[in-house]
Amino acid sequence: MKELRSSPWPTDEIGQLFMAGMPGPRLDEGALSLIRDFNLGGVILFARNIEDPLQVARLCLDLQECAAVCGRPPLFLAVDQEGGRVARLREPFTPFPGNSVIAMDEHPVEKALEFGSITAREMKLVGLNMNLAPVVDVRRGEIEKHLAGRSFGMDPQQVALLGRTVVKALQGNGVMAVAKHFPGLGRTSLDPHHHLPRIDVDRDEMEGVNLPPFRAAIEEGVSGIMSSHAVYPALDGDRPATLSPRVLRSLLREEMGFNGLVITDDLEMGAISKQWSVVEGAVSAFEAGADILLICKEQKNVLEAMERIRDGVAERAIPLRRVQESCDRIREAKGRFLLGGKKVSLRAVKEYFGEALA
Secondary structure, eight states: OOOOOOOSSOHHHHHTTEEEOOSSSSOOHHHHHHHHHHOOOEEEEOGGGOSOHHHHHHHHHHHHHHHHHTTOOOOEEEEOEEETTEESSOTTSOOOOOHHHHHHSSSHHHHHHHHHHHHHHHHHHHTOOEEOOOBOOOOOSSOOGGGTTOSOOSOHHHHHHHHHHHHHHHHHTTOEEEEEEETOOTTOOSOTTTSOOBOOOOHHHIIIIISHHHHHHHHTTOSEEEEOSOEETTTEEEEEGGGOHIIIIIIIIIITOOOSEEEOOOTTSHHHHTTTOHHHHHHHHHHHTOSBEEEOSOHHHHHHHHHHHHHHHHTTSSOHHHHHHHHHHHHHHHHHHTSSOOOOOHHHHHHHHGGGGO
16 A cells, blocks of 8 residues: 655554545455554445445454554444445344334334334444434435435424434444434435535524434434535535534534534545545545544545645644544544443354344
8 A cells, every 4th residue: 555655743643533445345455554554543334345244243353353453443333324225234134214214103213212222233243333324414395316215304303303312222222323414415406426515595494404403413412423515605605514614613513512523424425526636625624623534435545635634734734733632532432432342242143143144
């Protein structure tokens, strides 16, 4: 892998700011190097990384063992397990129908609790410690197709109740929850995987509709909040939320009092990469207030972004205290959820899933 240029600032702390993807179902040389040589903070798994529960457990064990042997902190190991069509863990993991179906159930709170509890139990069993869920976007009219089935509905109070229920169930069972996509994608008509949406909601609608579910998640102690790749002119007319200090610092941190992890959505999405590039997006997101920079595919982008941030610190363009602030939050989250837990047991995985593994 590419070597970072030397500078007075050690790479170690900066590596903790990044969560990266992997190409396949086994620990690859690129991920190993990111962990060993650059102190990578976390790994996100997708369908390409997942074959069955036993394989996921072995992969999580290998990743954490790599970090331990190299004298690194334990890794955030994340997955998008929302239920419905956004569920990286497929059967024999317990399937759930997704947020929209949960909200329409006769007993939606009980269903949300069941989803969060069982999902966390099975994730923790195989070594996954962070769920990039729940989606707490409040649907407004016809929702963009990439969000279809992923919203709890149009009532901000119901979305808030069900969202905080999932947060409580996940974290009560030892898995970090991440509410998304701040400050709300419920009005988007474009898919940020490909385009940069512009969401024209005034501040009154933002306060009355978009923000209540995030406030509820914060009250519930949610570990992380994921930013959206959309421009909100009422907050910042120039930059998407992921790159906006007005959104991440002024609104989320200062006004709403959130002290947990701010996590970007994938910086390789077209909404960011087409206009700013992945690396520029990572630097801008960090400067805006993000703690964890999510780059889901190309590991070279992770290295280049690490180098840019490190150079920015060395040149004093990025204050050292800014790195320390995020690293303090990351250490706190890892201390709360990743340290002192039981090691993944392959035997327990086999016993739980039984004949489904045959």
